Amino acid sequence: MSHDPLMIDTTPVTDVTAAAFTIPTDSPEADGTLAWNSTTMVLVQVSAGGQVGTGWTYAPAAAAAVVSGILTDLVTGGDPMDVPGRHETMVRAIRNAGRPGIAGCALSAVDIALWDLKARLLGVPLHRLLGAARDTVPVYGSGGFTTYHRHQLEQQLTGWVQEQSIPRVKIKIGEAWGTRTDRDLHRIRQARHVIGDDTALYVDANGAYGCKQAIRVAADAADANVVWFEEPVSSDDLVGLQQIRQMVRPDVAAGEYGYDLPYFERMCAAGAVDCLQADITRCGGITDWLKVAAVAAAHNLEVSGHCAPHLHAHAAAAIPNLRHLEWFHDHVRIEQRFFDGAFNPTGGSLRPDPHAPGHGLTLRAPDIASFQVA
Numbered sequence: 061m062s063h064d065p066l067m068i069d070t071t072p073v074t075d076v077t078a079a080a081f082t083i084p085t086d087s088p089e090a091d092g093t094l095a096w097n098s099t100t101m102v103l104v105q106v107s108a109g110g111q112v113g114t115g116w117t118y119a120p121a122a123a124a125a126v127v128s129g130i131l132t133d134l135v136t137g138g139d140p141m142d143v144p145g146r147h148e149t150m151v152r153a154i155r156n157a158g159r160p161g162i163a164g165c166a167l168s169a170v171d172i173a174l175w176d177l178k179a180r181l182l183g184v185p186l187h188r189l190l191g192a193a194r195d196t197v198p199v200y201g202s203g204g205f206t207t208y209h210r211h212q213l214e215q216q217l218t219g220w221v222q223e224q225s226i227p228r229v230k231i232k233i234g235e236a237w238g239t240r241t242d243r244d245l246h247r248i249r250q251a252r253h254v255i256g257d258d259t260a261l262y263v264d265a266n267g268a269y270g271c272k273q274a275i276r277v278a279a280d281a282a283d284a285n286v287v288w289f290e291e292p293v294s295s296d297d298l299v300g301l302q303q304i305r306q307m308v309r310p311d312v313a314a315g316e317y318g319y320d321l322p323y324f325e326r327m328c329a330a331g332a333v334d335c336l337q338a339d340i341t342r343c344g345g346i347t348d349w350l351k352v353a354a355v356a357a358a359h360n361l362e363v364s365g366h367c368a369p370h371l372h373a374h375a376a377a378a379i380p381n382l383r384h385l386e387w388f389h390d391h392v393r394i395e396q397r398f399f400d401g402a403f404n405p406t407g408g409s410l411r412p413d414p415h416a417p418g419h420g421l422t423l424r425a426p427d428i429a430s431f432q433v434a
């Protein structure tokens with residue numbers, strides 16, 4: 061049989077598995093509008109040609125049922141080289157399930173697993189397969205939950221800034237739906253005191269404030285030199301975000317609840333943000349996260365990856381208009397505990413391994429097994 065050098069020999073996807081794991085937090089966590097004691101990860105693995113691609117999303121266990129009930133049959137037997145084709149087939153199939161939400165999370169996890177699989181089949185790092193625009197990816201330390209007591213907050217901030225030399229950190233504010241602004245302001249000033257003058261301070265209200273309230277908080281916190289104000293009001297309030305953006309000094313950011321491209325286009329077109337956030341585990345995986353970056357670029361905006369830093373790193377390395385990724389305490393804890401090949405953020409950036417195929421992560425299956433719920 062003659063061998064055409066332009067043909068890539070591949071075998072079809074033989075297996076798709078989805079499982080959900082619920083992992084308790086290391087202490088109670090809350091932001092301005094939600095509190096939680098555990099985090100559920102829905103993990104997808106796709107196999108072909110002796111290789112396994114792995115993706116995941118942080119979503120209810122129901123996302124695993126969407127994978128097994130709707131998506132598995134669409135991916136099995138397909139060519140793992142043609143990820144956008146599989147992606148489009150899945151997008152069409154979840155129309156009636158409703159793409160925004162759990163189905164979008166399921167789609168994203170499968171898409172990421174397929175990209176990882178393709179890179180492993182080709183024996184190349186994922187960021188090289190996508191085409192790298194940079195060698196390193198900046199991160200900011202993220203946590204500072206409203207549930208933390210004084211010493212917990214100090215310890216976490218000190219760990220990022222002094223032990224790991226990360227030059228940007230973010231804390232949660234908007235406690236109890238914006239009803240504790242005195243404590244918010246106190247914690248902002250405490251954070252500034254702990255991190256010193258040379259570290260950038262970010263805050264995230266998770267949509268807890270009203271519009272004028274958010275403008276007042278920003279003014280009252282001026283002495284703490286906050287440079288990033290995330291979701292000061294609901295990210296659905298595009299007019300409110302745009303108005304706040306005109307009135308406050310920090311950059312206004314939002315976008316973590318975006319599940320499709322029109323969402324991000326509307327947010328950009330409304331002039332609602334100074335930096336667009338997008339979550340690769342929600343927006344449609346790597347395939348669509350790259351498109352979100354293109355939407356942002358068309359509006360002269362940078363993109364920041366929301367949570368799940370180990371899944372964003374390679375796609376982030378592939379876009380020119382990257383601001384940074386969120387080194388989110390809750391997800392970092394899970395990703396470092398259950399995967400070999402996890403990143404070290406020391407110095408404030410991640411460096412995708414130029415030699416490890418795929419995203420370079422390997423699940424420690426025996427370690428996570430006891431947390432499986434579905």
Ligand SMILES: [Mg+2]
Binds near residue numbers: 291316
């Ligand atoms: Mg946020």
